Amino acid sequence: MPIPFFAFHKTKAIFLKELTCEFRCHYGSGSLLMFSLTTLAAVSMSIGSQSLEPEFLSVLFWIILFFSSMAGLSRVFLQENDAGTLQTLRIYAGSQPVFFGKFLYNLLLLFALTTFLLPLFVIFLNVSLPHFFSLCLILLLGDVGLAASTTLIASLITQAQGQSSLFTVLNFPIILPLLLFCIQLTTAAFSPEDFVIGSQMLFLAVYDVIILALASVLFDYIWYD
Amino acid sequence: MFFNVSLTALTFGVIWAVFYLVPPAEGLGNLVRIAFFHIPTAWVSVLAFILSAWWSIRYLRTRKMHSDTLSSRSAALGFGFCLLATISGAIFAKLTWGAYWNWDPRQITIFILFLVYGAYFALRSAIPEKETRARLSAVYSLFAGAAMPFLVFVIPRYYASLHPEPVINSGGHIAMDPIMLYVLLAALLDITLIFFRVLFQRRISS
Amino acid sequence: MPIEIIFKDIKKTYGEKSLYQNLSGCIEAGRCTCITGNNGSGKSTFLKIIAGLIHPTSGTFTYREAGKHCSLEQIREQTAFVSPEIQLYNALSAFENLHFFSSMSFSSPLKKEELRNLLQKAGLANEADKPLGSFSTGMKQRLKLALLPASKRKLWLLDEPSSNLDDAGRRIVDSLIEQARREQRTVLLATNVPTEVAYADTIFRLS
Numbered sequence: 095m096p097i098p099f100f101a102f103h104k105t106k107a108i109f110l111k112e113l114t115c116e117f118r119c120h121y122g123s124g125s126l127l128m129f130s131l132t133t134l135a136a137v138s139m140s141i142g143s144q145s146l147e148p149e150f151l152s153v154l155f156w157i158i159l160f161f162s163s164m165a166g167l168s169r170v171f172l173q174e175n176d177a178g179t180l181q182t183l184r185i186y187a188g189s190q191p192v193f194f195g196k197f198l199y200n201l202l203l204l205f206a207l208t209t210f211l212l213p214l215f216v217i218f219l220n221v222s223l224p225h226f227f228s229l230c231l232i233l234l235l236g237d238v239g240l241a242a243s244t245t246l247i248a249s250l251i252t253q254a255q256g257q258s259s260l261f262t263v264l265n266f267p268i269i270l271p272l273l274l275f276c277i278q279l280t281t282a283a284f285s286p287e288d289f290v291i292g293s294q295m296l297f298l299a300v301y302d303v304i305i306l307a308l309a310s311v312l313f314d315y316i317w318y319d
Numbered sequence: 320m321f322f323n324v325s326l327t328a329l330t331f332g333v334i335w336a337v338f339y340l341v342p343p344a345e346g347l348g349n350l351v352r353i354a355f356f357h358i359p360t361a362w363v364s365v366l367a368f369i370l371s372a373w374w375s376i377r378y379l380r381t382r383k384m385h386s387d388t389l390s391s392r393s394a395a396l397g398f399g400f401c402l403l404a405t406i407s408g409a410i411f412a413k414l415t416w417g418a419y420w421n422w423d424p425r426q427i428t429i430f431i432l433f434l435v436y437g438a439y440f441a442l443r444s445a446i447p448e449k450e451t452r453a454r455l456s457a458v459y460s461l462f463a464g465a466a467m468p469f470l471v472f473v474i475p476r477y478y479a480s481l482h483p484e485p486v487i488n489s490g491g492h493i494a495m496d497p498i499m500l501y502v503l504l505a506a507l508l509d510i511t512l513i514f515f516r517v518l519f520q521r522r523i524s525s
Numbered sequence: 526m527p528i529e530i531i532f533k534d535i536k537k538t539y540g541e542k543s544l545y546q547n548l549s550g551c552i553e554a555g556r557c558t559c560i561t562g563n564n565g566s567g568k569s570t571f572l573k574i575i576a577g578l579i580h581p582t583s584g585t586f587t588y589r590e591a592g593k594h595c596s597l598e599q600i601r602e603q604t605a606f607v608s609p610e611i612q613l614y615n616a617l618s619a620f621e622n623l624h625f626f627s628s629m630s631f632s633s634p635l636k637k638e639e640l641r642n643l644l645q646k647a648g649l650a651n652e653a654d655k656p657l658g659s660f661s662t663g664m665k666q667r668l669k670l671a672l673l674p675a676s677k678r679k680l681w682l683l684d685e686p687s688s689n690l691d692d693a694g695r696r697i698v699d700s701l702i703e704q705a706r707r708e709q710r711t712v713l714l715a716t717n718v719p720t721e722v723a724y725a726d727t728i729f730r731l732s
Contacts, residue, residue, distance in 0.1 A: 107628045115616040118656075178612030185576060185606045186629045186676065246462065250455055254445040263441050267434040268462065271469050274427070297473055308465045312458045315379055318601075319454075319579045382580070448540075450580070 104187060108195025112170065123203060126166030130211050133158050138218035148284035151221055152277050160273060162207060164262045167244040168251070170196040175252040184317065193245065193313040201241040208233050225289040232283060235295070236276040239302045243268045246309040249316050272301060326512055333509045336502045353411045355503060359510035361404035367397025367514065372464045375457035387453035391443065392518055394460065398436040400514065405429050428471055435463045526591035527555035527709045528603065528680050530575060535584035537570060544570055550729060555709035557702060559722050562731030568715035569608065572682045575713060577601045605676045607669045608684035615658035619649050619668050622657060627675040635675060647671040648693060662689040673701055681705055681712045687721055
């Protein structure tokens with residue numbers, strides 16, 4: 095299985111193609127953002143002026159992020175499958191560039207969502223961010239893991255039935271450990287006490303690397319018969 | 320035939336030993352007898368998962384349907400034993416600490432394992448073609464297998480646990496009464512053999 | 526160097542239905558071979574098996590280039606496929622589609638002039654910058670055919686290449702096959718249309 099570096103131009107081409115198609119058609123990004131906005135607004139309206147503990151805020155943030163991902167990140171493969179272009183890609187584009195190109199696209203989408211969500215979160219729920227840079231690092235690591243898992247599972251379900259519900263069911267067990275760590279870390283980042291970048295962050299990073307490497311290796315078995 | 324008879328004899332022997340041979344433990348008292356059921360079933364469910372992943376790799380390498388049959392059957396049995404382990408653990412928890420479930424890290428791990436099994440079977444039922452089903456469920460079980468070391472070893476370090484020291488992590492059980500140790504090993508062997516007996520049962524006919 | 530494919534005892538079954546058993550033969554290097562047969566006889570499936578998209582139930586394929594053995598990965602990089610099932614991106618223009626897919630084959634894509642040239646030969650010069658969604662099926666088919674010279678691959682698999690094409694379009698298929706012969710590319714054609722079957726040097730009939 096070839097290392098993506100040698101075919102970096104292919105990865106880049108696929109990534110840019112995804113961006114171009116999305117710019118022109120807004121297939122998924124619009125609904126992704128609206129989903130998170132609606133959920134956040136609903137919670138904020140129900141809570142009123144009460145302030146929430148860091149634990150609740152942390153859980154809420156990651157729940158919104160997770161379910162928005164479930165709503166929007168399967169598009170990279172499902173939409174191509176419906177349009178009939180997936181087979182064309184299989185023939186002309188190889189496998190690893192496809193995986194990494196689409197992974198990077200999903201990652202960008204998640205970054206955009208996170209950047210959209212965080213300020214609104216702060217505004218609607220009156221959250222203070224005493225450890226901003228640590229928080230950014232946590233969000234980055236969480237997004238990488240989410241993007242890796244969703245990209246692989248999206249490619250898997252193109253060949254199955256009942257795709258939308260299956261996407262959430264298959265992703266959840268793999269993302270749950272990631273979520274547990276992220277929620278704990280984010281709680282600490284929202285709290286006023288000193289934040290120590292400790293072994294939990296390291297484990298999160300290691301989990302990301304494992305997921306990404308495994309996804310890359312397994313992708314070939316999904317992509318080709 | 321001989322195997323079946325001796326396995327049945329062993330099972331009865333172990334059950335007798337658990338109830339009549341093993342003395343009540345310090346602190347836990349007679350409740351410790353549940354452990355002789357709980358630990359072997361928990362062990363077998365992990366073994367079943369590992370074997371299922373092993374046969375998944377074999378399938379992807381050789382594309383022989385036999386590997387897929389063994390893999391999915393092992394997963395189904397693993398699910399069953401997982402259920403038994405969870406129930407026995409929950410009963411023990413209720414009798415000892417007053418609550419069936421409190422998201423102890425081991426319970427978190429078992430819960431995620433259930434989710435993985437559920438997802439695995441949901442995936443299998445969503446693909447009608449045999450080869451595609453075998454290939455994709457093999458991929459998924461390997462991908463989900465990545466989460467396992469994390470769950471088993473890492474999460475317990477960050478969440479406080481009521482669970483008695485597990486045998487794998489430290490020598491907490493080495494100070495155990497020798498009779499208990501032997502009966503436990505016998506119970507482990509017994510349940511493991513039952514697992515393999517059921518796993519390979521219909522090998523010829525299917 | 527052209528690619529040669531030798532297949533032995535190929536069998537493909539879908540559940541209870543068996544498409545072929547013990548199919549054996551050779552697809553000669555640099556020549557045009559045709560696979561013909563009734564509807565449902567498995568022509569398209571055979572092409573997909575050769576392309577490495579599907580596994581046969583049993584049997585072996587040997588791919589050789591100038592006598593040297595080729596792996597399936599190398600063959601996949603050298604295969605170009607035209608088929609009714611292959612679609613291109615509706616959101617991109619014809620030029621962008623061609624540019625994207627040609628960049629999949631080389632470290633740097635073909636220059637813009639060369640791509641425009643190919644579009645001209647395919648009769649799509651005027652519509653080059655319009656989104657593919659506005660094209661008719663015939664025009665889309667011409668673009669798929671333009672992918673063949675654009676990707677510069679050595680093995681061409683054509684599944685009913687003249688479908689949806691007018692006379693001018695069929696002449697394009699003609700000239701492409703001639704070009705393939707000149708450039709020593711191996712062509713495998715799956716079709717029932719007699720004019721297409723006439724292109725071939727060797728014919729396999731599936732029952």
